[in-house]
Amino acid sequence: MRFAQKHSLKEIAELIDCDYVGDADFPVLGMNEIHVVTPGDIVFVDHPKYYDKALNSAATIILINKEVECPEGKALLISDDPFRDFNKLTRHFKPFQASTGMISDSAEVGEGTIIQPNVFLGNNVRIGSNCLIHASVNIGDNCVIGDNVIIHNGTVLGGDAFYYKKRPEGFDKLLSGGRVVVKDNVEIGANCTIDRGVTGDTIIGEGSKLDNLIQIGHDTVIGKNCLIASQVGIAGCVVVEEDVTIWGQVGIRSDITIAKGTVLMAQCGVSKDTEPNTTYWGTPFGEVRTKLKEYAAIKKLPEIVKTLK
Numbered sequence: 623m624r625f626a627q628k629h630s631l632k633e634i635a636e637l638i639d640c641d642y643v644g645d646a647d648f649p650v651l652g653m654n655e656i657h658v659v660t661p662g663d664i665v666f667v668d669h670p671k672y673y674d675k676a677l678n679s680a681a682t683i684i685l686i687n688k689e690v691e692c693p694e695g696k697a698l699l700i701s702d703d704p705f706r707d708f709n710k711l712t713r714h715f716k717p718f719q720a721s722t723g724m725i726s727d728s729a730e731v732g733e734g735t736i737i738q739p740n741v742f743l744g745n746n747v748r749i750g751s752n753c754l755i756h757a758s759v760n761i762g763d764n765c766v767i768g769d770n771v772i773i774h775n776g777t778v779l780g781g782d783a784f785y786y787k788k789r790p791e792g793f794d795k796l797l798s799g800g801r802v803v804v805k806d807n808v809e810i811g812a813n814c815t816i817d818r819g820v821t822g823d824t825i826i827g828e829g830s831k832l833d834n835l836i837q838i839g840h841d842t843v844i845g846k847n848c849l850i851a852s853q854v855g856i857a858g859c860v861v862v863e864e865d866v867t868i869w870g871q872v873g874i875r876s877d878i879t880i881a882k883g884t885v886l887m888a889q890c891g892v893s894k895d896t897e898p899n900t901t902y903w904g905t906p907f908g909e910v911r912t913k914l915k916e917y918a919a920i921k922k923l924p925e926i927v928k929t930l931k
Contacts, residue, residue, distance in 0.1 A: 623799055623821040624652040625715055631683065631697050634664070637714060638707040643689065644697025650683055653711055655841065657859050657877070658822040664711065666704040705787050709797045712821070716799030719745050719763065732769065744780065750806070761802075762818060768806035774834070776813040779804070783820045783840030783858060796820060798840065805829075805846075811836065817858070827864070839876065851888075863898075 631648035635641065651662030656672075659665045659681035666685040667676035676684050677693055684692075685699040685707060692698050701707045721744055722728075729743040732751035737743075742760045749755070750769035759773050762780025773779070779802045786793040800819025804810070804826045811834035818824055819841040826832070830848040838844070839858035846864045854868050857876035862868075866880050869888040874880065878892070883899035886892060891905030903910040 623654060623712075623716060625650070631699070634683070634711070635699055638699070638701065638710050640702075640707060641689075641700040642698060643692050643700065644683075648683070648697040652821075653708070653715070654681070654821045655819075655859075656681075658819075658841065664699070664708075666708040668704045705794065705796065712797040712799045721745060721763075756812075764800075765802045765804075765818070767804045768808070768828070770807045771804055772809040773804075774810065774812040774814075777810055778815045779810075780818045781815055783817050785820060785840065785858070800824065800841065802826075808832075811852070814838075833870075845882070 629650045630646060631642050631644050631650060632646040634650050649662060650664060653664040656665050656676060656679055659679050661680055661682050663681045664683040664685050665676050665679055665681035667673055668687045673690060682696045683699060684696060685701055685704045687701055687704050689698065689700050725743045726745045726747065728745050729747040731737060731749045734752040735749055736754050738755060738757040740758045741755050744761060744763035746764045747761050749767040750771065752769055753767060753771045755773050756775045758776050760778045765780045782798040783796065785796040787796065798818050798820050800821050801823050802816050802818050803823045805828035807829045808826050810832045813834055814832055814836045816824060816826065816838045817840040822841050824838065824841055825843045827844050827846040827848065829846050830844050832850045833852040835852050836850055837855045839856055841858055842856055842860040844862045845866065848862055848866045850868045851870040853871045856874045859877045860874055861879040863880060863882040865883050867885045869886060871888055872886045872890045872892065874892040879895045881896045881898040884896045885901040887901065887903035887910060889905065890902055890907040892907050896902060901910040902908060904913040
């Protein structure tokens with residue numbers, strides 16, 4: 623999330639009522655999660671396990687719960703609760719706005735686009751030309767849809783990220799201020815749910831086709847010309863590169879990369895990065911020919927056991 627204007631380190635510290643380390647005029651340009659930070663961004667970290675990752679990231683302002691040695695060219699915001707204060711910043715810079723109706727006054731719809739009955743378009747939604755948005759689609763605030771896009775009935779774009787911190791009194795939600803961006807020539811089936819980014823974008827790449835009943839988590843990036851079948855669940859912060867095929871009921875954990883040309887056979891449980899142009903199957907998943915050999919060997923176990931008696 624880029625701010626509308628540059629702010630100083632001191633201004634941000636005063637906004638969340640915390641101490642800081644660095645020049646009072648140190649420039650603050652935005653805020654983002656660790657996987658999408660750029661220079662000028664604030665990133666938060668509240669566990670020693672992740673201090674080094676945050677301090678060595680591209681972010682130049684670290685919202686942290688302990689004063690540590692500050693890397694050269696960076697600044698610290700010292701908070702007793704970085705998670706809480708990151709939420710304060712989201713509320714300040716991207717506050718919730720009630721919509722003005724089923725189609726917000728600030729929504730923009732391109733020439734030749736057809737909007738069917740009971741479609742909801744939130745604040746600042748932009749839809750390109752020659753799209754078809756079927757009945758009962760919900761497109762949340764700030765989402766961007768390209769040209770020649772088809773979205774089928776009941777799909778929801780721009781729901782909040784599923785991101786919580788466990789506290790003694792229960793779960794505390796990390797607020798979402800990002801977007802969903804759908805590129806040109808995409809088709810999205812019925813009853814899909816695509817969550818917006820926490821501070822950045824969840825992206826569906828040009829020419830990709832999604833079946834019905836698919837869940838895509840926050841800040842995930844789907845590349846060009848991907849084919850995703852029904853009942854696939856993709857967690858947050860996943861990168862799916864170009865020309866990937868994902869068959870039905872595949873589950874993909876967060877923060878991994880599905881390499882270009884990968885094929886994931888039905889019901890794969892994907893727990894780590896894949897290799898380019900490779901087909902996988904099974905849970906735990908593996909290269910398909912290797913997995914088939916493993917299953918063939920397992921079938922022979924009863925005969926092997928008999929010979930050992």
